Amino acid sequence: xxxxxxxxAYVPRLRLQRGCIYQANEWFAxxxxxxxxxxxxxxxxxxxxxxxxVEAARDCLGPRDRSSIRSLFMASTSFxxxxxxxxxxxxxxxxxxxAVASLDIGSSQKAGTGALAQALHASTAGTGPALIIAAExxxxxxxxxxxxxxxxxxxxxLLGAQDGIARLIGTYSTTSDFVDHFRADGREFDYxxxxxxxxxxxxxxxxxxxxxxxxxxxxxxxxxIAHLAIGIPAKGVAASLAGKSGIRxxxxxxxxxxxxxxxxxxHSLVLLAHALESAKPREILxxxxxxxxxxxxxxxxxxxxxxxxxxxGVSGWLARRAKEENYLKYLAFCGHLELExxxxxxxxxxxxxxxxxxxxxxxxxxxGGRCTRTGTIQFPRSQIGVDRNDPAxxxxxxxxxxxxxxxxxxxxxxxxxxxxxxxxxxxxxxxEGGGRMMxxxxxxxxxxxxxxxxxxxxxxxxxxxxxTSFIKYFWKAVPAARSV
Amino acid sequence: xxxxxxxxxxILGMGCARFGERWNDDAExxxxxxxxxxxxxxxxxxxQIDAAWLSVGFDATNIGPSGIPASMALRxxxxxxxxxENYCASGTEAFRGAVYAVAAGAADIALAVGxxxxxxxxxxxxxxxxRGTLFDMVGVVGSAPGNFAQLATAYQAKHGVARQxxxxxxxxxxxxxxxxxxxxxxxxxxxxxxMDTVINAPMIAEPIGLYDCCGVSDGAAVAIVTTPEIxxxxxxxxIVTVKALQLAVSNGWELQGAGWDGSYLHTTRIAAAxxxxxxxxxxxxxxxxxxxxxxxxxxxxxxxxxxxxxxxxGKGWRDVLDGRFDADGANPCQIDGGxxxxxxxxxxxxxxxxxxxxxxxxxxxxxRQRKTPPIFALSHNLGGMPNQNVAAIAIVGMEGA
Numbered sequence: 001x002x003x004x005x006x007x008x009a010y011v012p013r014l015r016l017q018r019g020c021i022y023q024a025n026e027w028f029a030x031x032x033x034x035x036x037x038x039x040x041x042x043x044x045x046x047x048x049x050x051x052x053x054v055e056a057a058r059d060c061l062g063p064r065d066r067s068s069i070r071s072l073f074m075a076s077t078s079f080x081x082x083x084x085x086x087x088x089x090x091x092x093x094x095x096x097x098x099a100v101a102s103l104d105i106g107s108s109q110k111a112g113t114g115a116l117a118q119a120l121h122a123s124t125a126g127t128g129p130a131l132i133i134a135a136e137x138x139x140x141x142x143x144x145x146x147x148x149x150x151x152x153x154x155x156x157x158l159l160g161a162q163d164g165i166a167r168l169i170g171t172y173s174t175t176s177d178f179v180d181h182f183r184a185d186g187r188e189f190d191y192x193x194x195x196x197x198x199x200x201x202x203x204x205x206x207x208x209x210x211x212x213x214x215x216x217x218x219x220x221x222x223x224x225i226a227h228l229a230i231g232i233p234a235k236g237v238a239a240s241l242a243g244k245s246g247i248r249x250x251x252x253x254x255x256x257x258x259x260x261x262x263x264x265x266x267h268s269l270v271l272l273a274h275a276l277e278s279a280k281p282r283e284i285l286x287x288x289x290x291x292x293x294x295x296x297x298x299x300x301x302x303x304x305x306x307x308x309x310x311x312x313g314v315s316g317w318l319a320r321r322a323k324e325e326n327y328l329k330y331l332a333f334c335g336h337l338e339l340e341x342x343x344x345x346x347x348x349x350x351x352x353x354x355x356x357x358x359x360x361x362x363x364x365x366x367x368g369g370r371c372t373r374t375g376t377i378q379f380p381r382s383q384i385g386v387d388r389n390d391p392a393x394x395x396x397x398x399x400x401x402x403x404x405x406x407x408x409x410x411x412x413x414x415x416x417x418x419x420x421x422x423x424x425x426x427x428x429x430x431x432e433g434g435g436r437m438m439x440x441x442x443x444x445x446x447x448x449x450x451x452x453x454x455x456x457x458x459x460x461x462x463x464x465x466x467x468t469s470f471i472k473y474f475w476k477a478v479p480a481a482r483s484v
Numbered sequence: 485x486x487x488x489x490x491x492x493x494x495i496l497g498m499g500c501a502r503f504g505e506r507w508n509d510d511a512e513x514x515x516x517x518x519x520x521x522x523x524x525x526x527x528x529x530x531x532q533i534d535a536a537w538l539s540v541g542f543d544a545t546n547i548g549p550s551g552i553p554a555s556m557a558l559r560x561x562x563x564x565x566x567x568x569e570n571y572c573a574s575g576t577e578a579f580r581g582a583v584y585a586v587a588a589g590a591a592d593i594a595l596a597v598g599x600x601x602x603x604x605x606x607x608x609x610x611x612x613x614x615r616g617t618l619f620d621m622v623g624v625v626g627s628a629p630g631n632f633a634q635l636a637t638a639y640q641a642k643h644g645v646a647r648q649x650x651x652x653x654x655x656x657x658x659x660x661x662x663x664x665x666x667x668x669x670x671x672x673x674x675x676x677x678x679m680d681t682v683i684n685a686p687m688i689a690e691p692i693g694l695y696d697c698c699g700v701s702d703g704a705a706v707a708i709v710t711t712p713e714i715x716x717x718x719x720x721x722x723i724v725t726v727k728a729l730q731l732a733v734s735n736g737w738e739l740q741g742a743g744w745d746g747s748y749l750h751t752t753r754i755a756a757a758x759x760x761x762x763x764x765x766x767x768x769x770x771x772x773x774x775x776x777x778x779x780x781x782x783x784x785x786x787x788x789x790x791x792x793x794x795x796x797x798g799k800g801w802r803d804v805l806d807g808r809f810d811a812d813g814a815n816p817c818q819i820d821g822g823x824x825x826x827x828x829x830x831x832x833x834x835x836x837x838x839x840x841x842x843x844x845x846x847x848x849x850x851x852r853q854r855k856t857p858p859i860f861a862l863s864h865n866l867g868g869m870p871n872q873n874v875a876a877i878a879i880v881g882m883e884g885a
Contacts, residue, residue, distance in 0.1 A: 343607040347625065348614060355617040363621045378740045380622065386741045410638040410746035410870075413690040414630030416609060423690070426624045427634055428739075428746055428871060438624045438739065438871060451641035462621075474622055 002124040003164030008060025009273040010052050010154045011317035013443050014324040015039040024327040025143040035148040040261030043137045043152040045333040045420040046461040049076040053135035054093040054459040056154035059311045070128030071101040075115035078137045092364035093459045111265040113289025117171045123159040130159045134266035141189045151261020155269035165308050166299040172214035175293035178202050203237045207294045211245045214296035222246030226283035227275040229253045231267030274314040345418040349465040366475040369396035377434035404431040406455040429477050439477040448479035456480040488762035491725045492587045494715040496708045497526025500839045503703035503827030504672040511547045511601040512557040514704035522706035534591035536565045539578035539598040541830030545611045546601050571867025575834025576876035582709050599704040600829035630689040631869035632781040638746030643798040653801035654782035655682035658695045660810050661818045665825025667852040672699040672827030696782040701827030705835035724845050728762035728879040730755040739871045751875035752791035759877040768793045774858035775817040776837035778866035837863035
């Protein structure tokens with residue numbers, strides 16, 4: 001069969017206060033008041049579904065060897081690229097072996113659970129370990145309910161043919177063209193239907209049928225379910241579904257709406273990752289995704305979960321938090337508000353695809369070089385080594401730097417250079433064990449930046465070419481919180 | 485083993501355009517203005533020039549490619565004109581080309597012309613630009629102040645200097661240059677400022693404020709060089725010769741290697757040591773009696789005092805505050821206002837520094853003339869950023885000094 005070997009998640013640091021969204025829009029949409037509680041995660045300007053996927057995968061994989069991974073699935077409805085494999089970018093950032101199958105799965109809010117099911121089936125087929133990541137940075141119109149309901153984030157699972165920490169019992173899926181909302185190709189925002197119909201006929205009836213079908217198919221009783229992870233964006237729906245199916249109320253996993261928001265197609269997986277943090281051995285988890293039908297996945301935890309070394313996970317990333325009360329900043333980050341950027345923003349960012357391809361390990365993987373004669377580490381690697389005592393030619397080997405801890409050597413907070421989030425913090429960082437580079441800093445808290453401060457590298461958007469919309473990704477340094 | 489450039493080449497004439505916001509002039513007018521002064525000073529005809537070097541830093545927003553713009557503007561007699569670019573050290577690089585041509589005997593008389601038309605970008609500060617294909621994917625496109633501000637944060641950390649003490653020393657650097665620039669009719673910025681204004685100015689890149697930054701100017705400067713013998717044959721009595729001319733270029737050690745801490749300019753130290761040796765200077769702090777250094781930012785000037793071995797390491801900020809580099813101090817620095825106030829038209833700056841040193845050596849610097857004429861006058865022209873740069877040093881003095 002198949003099972004979950006490891007899990008991880010990512011939640012961006014900024015938490016936009018829903019009260020601030022409401023305050024700004026109250027004049028126009030007073031009806032939003034009921035949703036104006038708690039906070040939602042928002043991606044920084046330099047984060048998207050791909051960068052969050054990378055972070056969730058790094059959380060999941062930890063120091064584990066990645067070379068055996070044979071397939072990579074990424075689910076999202078907010079892929080930055082419509083035609084360029086998004087999981088291919090993730091593959092390069094994670095420095096996975098070239099012999100890996102990659103696939104993007106989208107077009108529905110159940111893309112996350114669907115991708116998880118497919119990845120599990122792939123690992124059952126004996127092709128080797130599979131990585132499945134769901135990530136979402138959904139766009140919502142200002143003053144819409146979705147703007148308040150949504151959250152940004154990602155979850156990742158490493159799957160294998162063994163039982164792991166949670167073995168797959170089985171899956172059950174249904175499909176109905178139930179159009180609660182849609183977004184046509186090329187359109188920016190969703191168009192939705194009346195919420196009472198969506199809730200009654202869709203969330204509750206169609207999902208309920210799938211839950212019942214799954215229990216029946218796999219010979220389980222509703223009371224067997226210890227954790228119910230339902231990523232449906234409506235308050236009380238999960239509890240209502242549990243009640244109707246006979247699943248115990250205490251099995252319903254908290255939806256994280258108050259602290260994070262609903263991360264679209266990733267949310268069921270975010271909840272599964274969160275549930276695994278506290279699951280005990282021999283417990284059954286049910287994961288449900290909804291969108292033009294429903295997917296239900298059933299797992300049973302193994303004894304191994306008790307000994308599992310927990311990643312940051314949802315809780316760890318939720319704890320790495322910065323309260324954001326500036327709604328205008330959020331609008332600007334999303335591109336809903338066109339600010340005067342100044343002429344310095346006119347710098348040409350046109351991609352050079354040939355150069356990107358031949359330097360993909362350097363650029364996307366943050367892989368430097370290590371001299372096999374002297375051990376000198378450098379970034380980027382070069383024909384002739386930087387070592388002053390032994391400038392050897394052609395003897396460097398790949399040396400990944402992305403997961404190395406770093407410290408600040410020099411820094412500034414630059415008010416002149418264009419950045420969507422001024423001032424632009426950057427400086428030189430030196431890696432533990434050797435190697436250094438000039439890096440932009442992001443997710444900065446001013447008091448965390450000083451010479452010697454601990455930093456951690458993260459895969460981020462470097463720039464977006466205005467003419468072609470090409471996204472340049474690279475690595476940046478972020479203050480390393482004690483636990484991250 | 486080469487015995488260096490010392491006394492092999494003489495400066496025959498120099499010229500410098502008025503620096504500043506020359507809204508109504510193209511690069512052509514600027515070059516011609518500097519050239520007419522230099523050719524008159526040299527006392528020769530255009531037809532006597534054998535070869536020329538043109539320096540410009542930002543050709544894309546300026547004159548465009550090749551040496552042709554200088555050849556056309558000055559109507560040079562179809563001689564070789566080589567355009568050079570070496571970041572902000574381009575001016576000294578052009579001078580070096582001309583001096584080496586004469587020293588090699590390939591040219592009797594050679595010309596160096598540096599020009600920059602920066603005030604056509606539509607915004608203040610230097611133009612932002614690409615730095616090459618790979619760099620644009622992995623590098624940081626910081627501003628010049630942002631790049632140099634890191635010297636200050638690293639210097640503070642290394643030497644345990646409190647931020648407010650360093651800010652005060654940096655402010656003194658700028659106040660001094662404004663005082664000097666006020667006496668220079670060709671300077672871009674001619675208004676004295678006080679310490680409070682400098683310290684409380686808007687922050688550009690922590691800890692560099694507005695007044696820690698040099699002027700971004702239009703301008704041009706010209707040097708005409710020849711052998712001392714030809715200079716004498718052309719009737720020159722007081723002959724200024726080149727004592728040393730050195731360039732040191734980063735090879736990636738600061739940026740990629742291990743050991744550099746970000747608080748100093750590695751290349752400046754290398755170029756300075758070579759230049760002193762070439763000039764026969766053994767005690768720079770005593771013998772270098774005038775300096776024009778690359779004060780693109782106040783902090784750059786401050787650490788350069790240490791990198792030129794004028795101040796002890798970690799003590800430069802105290803020497804600054806003690807007035808050692810003021811116009812009446814032991815080692816006056818930026819007596820013409822420096823990049824800070826004379827201005828910084830990139831391609832011209834290195835030649836402008838030599839122009840000032842030349843005038844001071846000949847006692848022709850007017851109101852700002854150093855009371856005791858200098859023996860050795862040093863110019864330090866730096867291109868790039870602290871972790872990747874080109875350091876150029878030229879030392880000039882009277883023949884035989």
